[in-house]
Amino acid sequence: MKFAVIVFPGSNCDIDCYKAVEDTIGQPVDYVWHTATDLSSYDAILVPGGFSYGDYLRCGAIARFAPVMNEVIKAAEQGKFVLGICNGFQVLTEAGLLPGALLRNNSMKFRCHSALLEVVNNNTVFTNQYSQGEIIDIPIAHGEGNYYCDDETLAQLKANNQIVFRYKAGANPNGSLEDIAGISNERGNVVGMMPHPERAVNQLLGSEDGKRMFTSILNAWREQHGAAVNG
Amino acid sequence: MKATVYVTIKQNVLDPQGSAVQGALHSMGFDEVGKVRIGKYLELELNTTDRAEAESRLKAMCEKLLANTVVEDYRFELEG
Numbered sequence: 218m219k220f221a222v223i224v225f226p227g228s229n230c231d232i233d234c235y236k237a238v239e240d241t242i243g244q245p246v247d248y249v250w251h252t253a254t255d256l257s258s259y260d261a262i263l264v265p266g267g268f269s270y271g272d273y274l275r276c277g278a279i280a281r282f283a284p285v286m287n288e289v290i291k292a293a294e295q296g297k298f299v300l301g302i303c304n305g306f307q308v309l310t311e312a313g314l315l316p317g318a319l320l321r322n323n324s325m326k327f328r329c330h331s332a333l334l335e336v337v338n339n340n341t342v343f344t345n346q347y348s349q350g351e352i353i354d355i356p357i358a359h360g361e362g363n364y365y366c367d368d369e370t371l372a373q374l375k376a377n378n379q380i381v382f383r384y385k386a387g388a389n390p391n392g393s394l395e396d397i398a399g400i401s402n403e404r405g406n407v408v409g410m411m412p413h414p415e416r417a418v419n420q421l422l423g424s425e426d427g428k429r430m431f432t433s434i435l436n437a438w439r440e441q442h443g444a445a446v447n448g
Numbered sequence: 449m450k451a452t453v454y455v456t457i458k459q460n461v462l463d464p465q466g467s468a469v470q471g472a473l474h475s476m477g478f479d480e481v482g483k484v485r486i487g488k489y490l491e492l493e494l495n496t497t498d499r500a501e502a503e504s505r506l507k508a509m510c511e512k513l514l515a516n517t518v519v520e521d522y523r524f525e526l527e528g
Contacts, residue, residue: 274488274513274514275516278513278516279513282513310518311516316518317518318516318518318519320457320461320462320464320519321464321465322464323462323464324464325464325465325468363462363464365461365462365518365519366518367518392462392464
């Protein structure tokens with residue numbers, strides 16, 4: 218299974234994503250520059266955190282028009298796995314691959330600390346190694362992670378089981394609607410989340426709860442491709 | 449031709465920056481201040497003399513890039 222880590226000018230979690238893939242599941246992974254126009258050889262695409270294009274205008278607003286984004290949209294349409302983390306989540310909402318938007322944190326502060334998340338949907342490509350309702354410890358680092366969508370969209374998210382992660386009740390760090398920390402598209406092959414699983418892949422980093430996101434992805438891919446399932 | 453674009457957060461969407469500024473103004477004694485909303489102001493120079501075309505192109509710019517219509521409203525003025 219082959220991974221791409223998209224690199225925009227201003228991405229700063231690209232190396233963490235790359236190393237997380239190497240260290241957790243040992244699959245081939247490449248950095249792919251924002252000018253790339255072909256992602257056909259990749260099975261999963263990681264859109265990493267950072268401050269793409271300086272977050273000018275709005276977070277993700279300019280990155281969304283980078284040449285590589287046409288290919289990310291194409292890959293998503295083909296059913297390939299796309300995971301946007303932090304700034305990557307913002308880019309995916311701007312690109313219309315995920316509904317809603319990320320607003321300024323209600324505290325007006327950049328929040329950088331570990332956060333407890335509830336796995337709301339473990340029936341996804343990205344979360345099949347977690348138990349339903351499991352509480353996991355994944356760090357956050359963002360100033361604009363306050364998820365918002367209108368009532369109609371929220372009803373759809375709930376009806377289709379698209380809320381993947383919530384901040385633990387009473388510990389919402391940014392004011393996001395219904396404590397939402399991560400969502401998927403309707404098909405379930407695109408997920409965006411503000412917390413950073415790639416920063417939680419070893420106890421030395423304070424938590425290894427993020428590891429299973431990567432093993433989930435590999436498992437899902439192997440199941441789809443009839444290969445042996447990773448234990 | 450010069451265009452001025454105003455991008456504001458939709459009325460039903462929380463504006464944490466506006467709320468923080470409102471709080472600061474209140475703590476300074478400006479008690480008359482009600483709701484505060486913060487938006488963006490953009491000046492664009494357009495290399496065209498066709499007003500109708502400028503308007504439709506500006507609308508496209510706003511919809512595609514300058515505003516995120518999920519959470520923001522926009523309006524613009526054309527001069528010259």
